[in-house]
Amino acid sequence: MHVPVMLAECLEYLRPAPGKIILDATCGLGGHTLAIAAAGATVIACDRDAESLERAKENTREFAERIRFHQAAFAQIGEVLAAERIKQLDGLLADLGVSRYQLTAAERGFSLMMDGPLDMRMDRGAGPAAADIVNFESEKTIADLLYRLGEERRARKIARAIVRARPFQTTGQLAKLIEQAAPRTHKIHPATQAFMALRRAVNQEPEQLDALLAAIPRVVKSGGRAVVVTFMSLEDRPVKHSFQAMAKSGRAHILTRHVVRPAEQEIRANPASRGAKLRALEVIGEPHGNSSSERL
Ligand SMILES: C[S@@+](CC[C@H](N)C(=O)[O-])C[C@H]1O[C@@H](n2cnc3c(N)ncnc32)[C@H](O)[C@@H]1O
Structure with missing residues (x-):
């Protein structure tokens, strides 16, 4: 089974508990989803990769009654919440990049170590x-x-x-x-x-990330939290800037004053976690002009 990166830190900032609804925007093989559901929260588990979601369903069967799967890209999170009739979330997690499954399946064409078709589409x-x-x-x-x-x-x-x-x-x-x-x-x-x-x-990753970051103050409720894990400075930079902008406009309180990196122990046990960077924030206030009829 895939080893979820910075799991303890993700849980510390997301604080999953019974009654809470947390959206995992990058379900992948279900590592983080499983732990969030095990802590008692309901998980809206999204990924744009249908094959990964099939594997995640298998891996998280134990908590099936608390997990709702959706094949969806970041830009579709609003539609997912509308379909679930959920107005706002207690937490949102994004663990960016590709999963071990995607990288090691030669036919997906992500790996330069294995010969496969030049595909690279997550969906x-x-x-x-x-x-x-x-x-x-x-x-x-x-x-x-x-x-x-x-x-x-x-x-x-x-x-x-x-x-x-x-x-x-x-x-x-x-x-x-x-x-x-x-x-x-x-x-x-x-x-x-x-x-x-x-x-x-x-995969239009920069545009997708922008859509995700822009959605946070709309889809996460006041007091709810967002956690983003990235693996390269090209991705960490927009996260950092967007979090700072949200804090400046009074819509967020940044929980990670400095970027959080995996502990030495995790890097030793899972060298793939080496480049991970985690940032977390708490949303404060309501979206401008919020009302019960506001669209997601
Ligand atoms: C690093 S993996 C996540 C692994 C997962 N946290 C786990 O524990 O198994 C990233 C996943 O995000 C998905 N992904 C990347 N960009 C996406 C996007 N814009 N919309 C939806 N899913 C995306 C990929 O398909 C991949 O499965």
Whole structure:
């Protein structure tokens, strides 16, 4: 079973208890959902990946009566609450990125260590896949997204090589081309940042994160809490800035004055947790113009 990252810290800030309703926006394999339900809360468990949700259902069967699953992206949280007839939440959790299942399923195309189709869609039923970007977008578009979404400094060089060598069918072909065009400069595989950038583009991750952060003061009730775990500074930065803006406008009280990182012990037991950063806030006040008829 997948080991949920910073679980103790997530629970400490979310304070799940009987009668509380907590939305897990990134249910994945259900690690955090399971622990929140075990503490007695009701969980609205969302993920845009239908296959992950199927696995999560299996993993959390013990508490099935307290968990409601929805295949939904961050931008659809309002619709999920409307469908559940819930006005506001006691807590919201987001543990960003991809799950171990997604990374280790070669056919999903997320991993540069395993050969698979160039897919990378978290929701396999929606939108263009990574192959559509690398095989059809212009060199400039590819260079821009590698730089912007992956902080890849060799973006132009890699984009030029991609456009010359395409079409690509598999992650292996693309990883090899990048390795030849822009050889290794540090320990990590030379295609790591390009793969991350492609994944973020395919899944519109920056836009989704913005939608999630914007929804927090609307969907979490006054006194309720939001916890966000990120794995890269490109994701932590917008979380930090959005939390600061909410605090400044009087809509939130930041609970983590400094970003919280996993304890040494957790990193030793689960090296994948190494880069995790957690931020938490408590919502205060009501949304502007709140009334019983306010839409979610
Ligand atoms: C790091 S995993 C979560 C693991 C989970 N907390 C657990 O303990 O099993 C992140 C999950 O978030 C999902 N995800 C990422 N971005 C999303 C978005 N914009 N909307 C919905 N789900 C998203 C991914 O499909 C993935 O399953």
